[in-house]
Amino acid sequence: MLEPVPAATGASGAASLVASGGQAELLVLEDLHKSFGGVRAVAGATLSVPRGQITGLIGPNGAGKSTVVGLIGGSLRPDTGRIEFDGRPITGLPAYRRARLGLVRTYQLSSEFRRLTVLENMVAAAPMQRGERFRVLLQGRRAWRDEERQLASKARGLLDRFALGDKENEYAGNLSGGQKRLLEIARSLMARPVLLLLDEPMAGVNPTFSRTIERYLAEVNEEGVSMVLVEHELDVVERLCDSVVVMARGEVIARGDMSDVRSRPEVRNAYLVG
Amino acid sequence: MALSGYLATSFVYLGVYVLACWAMNLQYGVTGIYNLAFIIFQSAGAYTAAVLSLGPSSQNSSFQQYIGGYRLPFPLPILAGAVVAGVLSLVVGLVVLRRLRSDYQAIVMLTLSVMASLLVISAVPLFNGPAGLSLVPQPLATTFNVSPVTYSWLYGGFCAGLCLIVYVFVRRITSSPLGRALRTVRENDAAAAALGKNVNALRLFSFVAGGAIAGLSGALLVGYIGVWAPSTWGYAETIVVLTAVIIGGSGNDAGAFLGALLVPVLIVQGSTFIPQFGPPELVPALQWILIGVLGLVFVYFWPRGIIPERLRRFAPERPTHEPLLGAERSGSPTLE
Numbered sequence: 001m002l003e004p005v006p007a008a009t010g011a012s013g014a015a016s017l018v019a020s021g022g023q024a025e026l027l028v029l030e031d032l033h034k035s036f037g038g039v040r041a042v043a044g045a046t047l048s049v050p051r052g053q054i055t056g057l058i059g060p061n062g063a064g065k066s067t068v069v070g071l072i073g074g075s076l077r078p079d080t081g082r083i084e085f086d087g088r089p090i091t092g093l094p095a096y097r098r099a100r101l102g103l104v105r106t107y108q109l110s111s112e113f114r115r116l117t118v119l120e121n122m123v124a125a126a127p128m129q130r131g132e133r134f135r136v137l138l139q140g141r142r143a144w145r146d147e148e149r150q151l152a153s154k155a156r157g158l159l160d161r162f163a164l165g166d167k168e169n170e171y172a173g174n175l176s177g178g179q180k181r182l183l184e185i186a187r188s189l190m191a192r193p194v195l196l197l198l199d200e201p202m203a204g205v206n207p208t209f210s211r212t213i214e215r216y217l218a219e220v221n222e223e224g225v226s227m228v229l230v231e232h233e234l235d236v237v238e239r240l241c242d243s244v245v246v247m248a249r250g251e252v253i254a255r256g257d258m259s260d261v262r263s264r265p266e267v268r269n270a271y272l273v274g
Numbered sequence: 275m276a277l278s279g280y281l282a283t284s285f286v287y288l289g290v291y292v293l294a295c296w297a298m299n300l301q302y303g304v305t306g307i308y309n310l311a312f313i314i315f316q317s318a319g320a321y322t323a324a325v326l327s328l329g330p331s332s333q334n335s336s337f338q339q340y341i342g343g344y345r346l347p348f349p350l351p352i353l354a355g356a357v358v359a360g361v362l363s364l365v366v367g368l369v370v371l372r373r374l375r376s377d378y379q380a381i382v383m384l385t386l387s388v389m390a391s392l393l394v395i396s397a398v399p400l401f402n403g404p405a406g407l408s409l410v411p412q413p414l415a416t417t418f419n420v421s422p423v424t425y426s427w428l429y430g431g432f433c434a435g436l437c438l439i440v441y442v443f444v445r446r447i448t449s450s451p452l453g454r455a456l457r458t459v460r461e462n463d464a465a466a467a468a469l470g471k472n473v474n475a476l477r478l479f480s481f482v483a484g485g486a487i488a489g490l491s492g493a494l495l496v497g498y499i500g501v502w503a504p505s506t507w508g509y510a511e512t513i514v515v516l517t518a519v520i521i522g523g524s525g526n527d528a529g530a531f532l533g534a535l536l537v538p539v540l541i542v543q544g545s546t547f548i549p550q551f552g553p554p555e556l557v558p559a560l561q562w563i564l565i566g567v568l569g570l571v572f573v574y575f576w577p578r579g580i581i582p583e584r585l586r587r588f589a590p591e592r593p594t595h596e597p598l599l600g601a602e603r604s605g606s607p608t609l610e
Contacts, residue, residue, distance in 0.1 A: 075464060099470035111465035113458050115525075120589055121453075124458050127470040131451030134479065144451060150592060156593030169587055191469050 026051040026195055026226050027072065027103075032081035034067055041067040042078070043250035046126035049195065054217070054227040056241035056258070058234065060271050063247040065230045066108065069199050072228070073105035074098045086194060100127055102194030108203055110180040114173030118164060118183060121172045123148070125190035155190060161187040162216060178209040185216060189225070196220075196227045202236060214240055234258070246270065280547055282426030284539055289433025290495045291515070291538035295459020295530040296312060296444050298515045303524035303583070304448055305480040306460030308380035311366065311387040312488060314514040318362045319355030319489025320496040320507075321394075321401050324410045326351035327497070338402045338409075348413040352493040355421055359489020360482050367481040372474050387509040395504050396403065413497050429498055447483070448497055454586075457525070473553065510562070512546035514538055517569040523579030532581055543564060 025047035042064045049055045057065050070076035072083060074095030078111045085103050093101075113121050129151070130136050131144030149228040159165045162182045167175065172183060181201055188196055198217070202210040212239040214236060221227055231237050237244060238258040246261055248270035254261050261267055294316060302306045325342030346354070370382050395404045413432075414426060447453050456476055458466040463473045496502045518537035523529020545561045572579065 015511050017362045060285050073468060077468070087448070095464075095467040096470050096472050099468055107465065107468075111462050111468075113461035113465070114460060115583065116454070116457060116585075117585060120586055122453060123588075124454050125469045129455075132455045132471075134447075134452065137450050137452060138448045140446075140449075148451065149589070150594075152588045153591050153594040154596055156591065157365075157595040161595070165593070168586065187469070 006047055012155070024051045025049065027228070028082075029068070029072070029082040030082040030084075032068070032071055032083070033079045034064075034071060035079055040250050042071065042222060045081075045247065045250065045252050047245050047252050049226065049228055050243070051226055052221075052224065053068060053242035054221050054229055054240050056244040057228055057247065058232070058237055058244060059232045059247035062219055062249075063270070064250040065247055066120040066199060067250075068247070069105060069197050069228070069230055073103065073197055089117050099191060102192060102236055104188045104191045104193035104195070105196070105197035106188055106199060106201060107111055108186050108199045110177065110184065112172035112180050112183055112187075113174070114171065116172055118159065118175070119152065119168035119182060120170050120189050121194065121264045122190050123151045125150045126154075151190075158186045158189055178205045178212075181209075181213060185213070185220075189220065193225055196225055198227060198229045198231075200230055200232065202231060202233055210236065234262070238262075277428065278479070279423045282423055282430055284543055285430035286361075286386075286426055286433055286498050288493075288535060288539050288542045289430060289437050290491045290498075290530050291518070291534040292431075292437050293440055293487055293491035294515050294517050294538070295496070295534040296355060296440060296527060297484040298481055298490065298519045299524060299527065299530035300447065300456075300487070301484035302516065303519055303526070303530065304453060304460065305456040305477060306376065306463075307371070307477060307481055307484075307485070308376060309383055309481070310380050310509065310516075311383035311390070312513055312515055313507050313509060314387055314390040315359045315363055315395075315485040315488040316492035316495075316511075317390070317507045319359040319492035320502045321407070322358040322489070322494060323351040323355035323493035324407045324496050324502055325401070326354055327408070327411050327413070328409070338405070338407060339399045340401060340402050340407060352413070352490065352497065355493025356486045356490040360486030362489075363482045363485025364478070367478045367485075371477045371481060384509060387512065391504050391508065401502075404504055406506070407496075410496055410500045410502070410504075412500060426498075433494055434488065435496060440490070441527070443483075444487075452476075461579045498544070513569070514565060517565055517572075517580075520577070521568060521572050521579055523581035523583065524578070525583030526581050529579050529583075531583035533579070537565060537568075589597060 009154050025048040029045055032042050032045045043204070045064065046066055048223070057068065059065050068127050071078050074093060078091065081091070082089065083102060085098065088101065090098055090103070113124065116124065119148065129144070136143045148247050156165065156168065159168055159180070164182060164186065165178060167179065172180070175183060185201065189265060201213055205213065210233070217227065217240060227235065229241060242260045243256060244261050245252055251269060254264050254267050289518065298312055301309045314528050325340050326346045328342055328343050329345045330343035331338055331340050339425060356526060366386065370379055374382060397403070400405055412425065418425060418428060420428070434572050439529065455471055459473050459476050467473050476501070512539060518533035520533070521536060522531065522533020541561060544558055548557055550557065
């Protein structure tokens with residue numbers, strides 16, 4: 001069980017919450033700060049994500065959740081603070097390098113490659129392909145043909161699994177909203193993630209489809225992929241997540257089981273006041 | 275004979291502008307780079323080929339002032355034109371492509387285009403200022419010693435040969451996983467980076483490759499027409515190539531070929547053979563109006579062009595089901 005540590009302060013003076021369990025921590029954020037002009041989006045966020053679990057990241061609008069996801073994913077640079085992934089410091093690494101280490105994110109708004117087919121979307125996501133290197137192209141098609149075939153087979157397997165197999169030659173931009181969400185999750189799996197950052201994967205999806213996505217995420221987690229799930233639907237978080245981190249006003253204010261965190265006055269106040 | 279001369283000239287221009295359109299297609303159509311400075315790379319190739327083909331400037335009795343003047347033999351000036359344009363693309367790309375959003379890139383590129391023109395006009399010893407360079411020798415003209423029309427056909431054949439080589443090069447890129455990676459950058463660069471693509475490196479590669487091909491097209495053109503002046507390479511020339519790619523079909527090599535035939539050859543060059551009517555500037559003005567209107571119409575109603583980017587299918591194969599977390603990932607060191 002993870003618990004808040006009262007009165008523990010970092011150099012910034014912000015309260016910090018550290019894991020007290022014996023689990024290996026896959027991701028560690030230390031005292032992250034990020035401002036946009038005069039707006040402090042993240043103010044001293046410190047948290048850790050255990051390996052093999054789904055960690056929920058919740059909080060009212062404007063709490064800094066998406067900013068934290070951006071900082072973890074590498075699309076944003078922190079003003080101060082440190083990020084460590086799988087034992088490696090990654091604070092200064094650009095997004096694509098983090099992805100190659102296995103830290104893969106999805107976006108709140110659908111981010112499919114619209115004018116590529118569904119199957120192309122999937123195959124494109126595989127990392128470090130031989131055929132993406134110019135000097136390999138000089139050797140001709142034979143130098144990358146076999147890898148391409150293997151990737152297409154793997155992609156088709158994943159598409160079948162996510163019930164998108166019959167859409168492989170459809171342009172991704174023509175899919176429905178829910179199908180785009182599934183495609184994005186399936187595509188991220190082609191990138192061989194160790195940790196998946198899911199930024200509101202249920203947003204804009206009807207409740208029935210939302211349950212389908214939940215089921216897929218649970219299955220993927222059972223196969224060893226760790227996750228950080230940003231979500232507003234607290235019922236989903238309670239069903240899916242092993243532990244939950246609560247943010248408000250750019251800070252981490254609580255952590256633990258959903259049922260425990262839900263009853264805390266500071267969490268209730270954060271949702272009421274913002 | 276007049277018809278043969280017209281066809282031969284059009285054949286040369288087709289070769290030149292097919293190269294230019296493939297370059298623009300690689301940058302804009304495939305990778306999504308709004309290179310509104312395209313003309314400066316074509317001009318870099320043209321000026322390089324010109325000053326390397328011409329003899330020393332002092333031999334022109336101060337008629338023209340320019341750097342270089344090494345009278346290099348064919349095909350060195352043409353190849354050098356491509357190399358210099360590629361290097362210039364690298365320098366510009368490193369500055370412009372890394373940190374700017376695509377709309378700001380377009381603004382900066384357009385500004386660079388105007389600045390380059392002003393620089394060349396002002397720095398007269400560089401490329402003879404606003405008068406430009408003339409009397410650029412045609413490659414191997416004295417060696418073949420044939421009629422102008424026959425030379426045009428031969429030159430057109432040479433351009434066609436280069437087009438074939440460049441087509442193989444471009445096709446290798448666009449039909450490969452590298453081409454697919456470039457298209458992911460075009461579609462959503464943030465998502466591409468989140469999946470491990472080095473977006474900056476991919477953009478730079480496309481920009482430099484396209485820039486070198488643009489320089490090659492400029493070097494070929496100056497070798498044929500023998501002149502190159504700032505008035506002939508304003509930023510509006512970039513719009514001609516861009517419109518050609520949009521109309522023909524952006525993202526499609528065949529579409530870019532068709533666009534080169536329709537816009538720079540049929541509309542721009544074709545209009546020079548129309549009998550003069552009305553005021554002297556009427557036909558050129560109508561030409562620009564036609565290009566602008568066609569561009570707008572296609573952007574609104576047929577944004578993918580006449581030959582759109584084709585749907586790419588993979589060969590039918592049995593799907594495989596692999597573990598999500600490969601051994602190389604699950605064996606990573608853990609924090610204790």
